[in-house]
Amino acid sequence: MATSDGGGEARAAGRLDARPRASSSARDRFAVWRWRHRQGVLAAVILVPVFAYFVLFTWAPVLVLASLSFTEWNIIQWPPTFIGFDNYVKFLTDPFYHQVLTNTLVFGLTVLVVNVVVSFSIALMLNEKIRGRAIFRTIWYMPVIISGAVMAQTFAVFLYPGKVGVFNQVLEFFGHQPIIWTRDDVWMPIWVILFSIWRSIGVNVVFFLAGLQSVDPMLHEAARVDGANRFQGFRYITIPQIAPITLFVVVTGLVGSLQIWEAPLILTLGGPDDTTYTMVYSIYKDAFSSLAVGLASAQSVLLLVVLTILSAINLRVFRPREN
Numbered sequence: 351m352a353t354s355d356g357g358g359e360a361r362a363a364g365r366l367d368a369r370p371r372a373s374s375s376a377r378d379r380f381a382v383w384r385w386r387h388r389q390g391v392l393a394a395v396i397l398v399p400v401f402a403y404f405v406l407f408t409w410a411p412v413l414v415l416a417s418l419s420f421t422e423w424n425i426i427q428w429p430p431t432f433i434g435f436d437n438y439v440k441f442l443t444d445p446f447y448h449q450v451l452t453n454t455l456v457f458g459l460t461v462l463v464v465n466v467v468v469s470f471s472i473a474l475m476l477n478e479k480i481r482g483r484a485i486f487r488t489i490w491y492m493p494v495i496i497s498g499a500v501m502a503q504t505f506a507v508f509l510y511p512g513k514v515g516v517f518n519q520v521l522e523f524f525g526h527q528p529i530i531w532t533r534d535d536v537w538m539p540i541w542v543i544l545f546s547i548w549r550s551i552g553v554n555v556v557f558f559l560a561g562l563q564s565v566d567p568m569l570h571e572a573a574r575v576d577g578a579n580r581f582q583g584f585r586y587i588t589i590p591q592i593a594p595i596t597l598f599v600v601v602t603g604l605v606g607s608l609q610i611w612e613a614p615l616i617l618t619l620g621g622p623d624d625t626t627y628t629m630v631y632s633i634y635k636d637a638f639s640s641l642a643v644g645l646a647s648a649q650s651v652l653l654l655v656v657l658t659i660l661s662a663i664n665l666r667v668f669r670p671r672e673n
Contacts (some may be wrong), residue, residue, distance in 0.1 A: 412654070419647040430644065437648035446624065447632070447649075454629040457539070457565055461546045463562035465603055468594075473558035487559070491552035498549060502616035505545055509617065532618060533569045541625050542613040550606055554599050561595030562588070601664050629653050632665050 384391060419437055423430035441447045472490060476483050493501060509514040509531040518528035531537055565588055573583045611630040614620050620627035620635070629649060637646035 364568045377397070379501075405492045416651055418644055419651050421644045421647075423643045424641040425603055425643055426641070433644070437645045438652070440645065441648055441652065449624055450627050450629055450632045453539075453625065453627055454608055457543055457546070457610055457628060458604065459552075460543055460601050461601070461607040461610070463565050465541075465547050465554055465607070466599060468547070469554035469599070470558050472551070472555050473562055476559055485572050487555075490555050493549055494552040498612035499616060501549060502545065502612045505541075505613075506617055509541065529577050538618050539625050542610065544620065545613045545617070546607065549612070550603070554603060557595055557599050557644060558592065561592035565591045597664070601661050604660055604664060607658075608653070608657060 359465050418430060420432060420434060421430035422433045422436075475488055476490075480486075510516075511518070511528065511530045511532065515528070515531070517531065521528060529537070531541065569587050569591075570583045573587060578586070609630045610628050611634065614626045614631040615634070618626040620631060630653070633646045633649045633653075636642045636649070
């Protein structure tokens with residue numbers, strides 16, 4: 351018993367000796383303080399630069415943007431003229447911006463729903479043991495790594511009017527008359543939606559595929575032993591297991607789908623009859639074509655509010671329950 355106590359005292363003495371000893375010099379006192387607060391110092395060294403970057407490049411621009419939304423400014427003259435809530439009133443009362451907001455919500459929600467359903471279906475197929483599935487995965491992800499502007503220019507080749515466009519050549523082959531797609535207010539919104547889905551579907555396929563591959567196969571084997579069929583295993587095991595992935599895909603997909611602007615900018619210029627005028631494209635046109643920076647800033651703030659509210663609703667609805 352005495353030997354054990356002596357060993358404990360020796361280890362305690364060794365730990366005390368390992369600490370920097372207090373001294374009257376400032377250098378020794380700093381060494382003691384650094385040893386006692388070493389974890390806090392390490393955390394500060396790692397987190398302070400990240401926090402400073404976040405404040406400088408996220409919150410500061412948001413505050414500047416919110417300030418400009420209460421002004422009238424054309425970029426050239428300085429300082430901006432304070433006009434209060436006039437920009438917000440104009441956006442909320444002008445019928446043109448009502449259509450812009452409606453287009454944005456319709457496009458965004460349509461792209462989100464179709465994207466989630468189709469990408470999940472593709473991920474299910476690519477998760478099966480099929481020949482050449484690595485090639486198919488690469489093909490589905492390729493639109494993500496290509497510039498949106500380049501893809502829009504490529505897609506425009508298919509929509510050229512007359513017999514030059516690829517789609518019109520297909521119609522002519524089947525005996526139909528060519529269509530001037532860029533002037534058709536029914537087809538152009540559809541093409542914008544299809545382009546946006548094609549542009550972003552690869553990311554969601556990768557996320558869903560990663561979620562499906564993370565499901566433990568033993569759960570499905572145990573369910574089959576208990577008499578569950580394939581559909582029941584999919585419903586009660588696969589869906590709950592990938593719920594966090596689904597939440598992430600829905601939230602990020604919503605944010606991306608409400609910011610469609612490559613297709614309106616390059617394919618349609620907002621036409622025909624403003625049917626493809628989205629909110630981000632309107633912000634771009636007001637800020638850099640009309641030089642109405644205050645109005646564009648107000649639209650940006652409202653878009654931020656809409657995205658925040660819809661994301662909060664998604665987090666509330668799809669948040670996994672502990673029970």
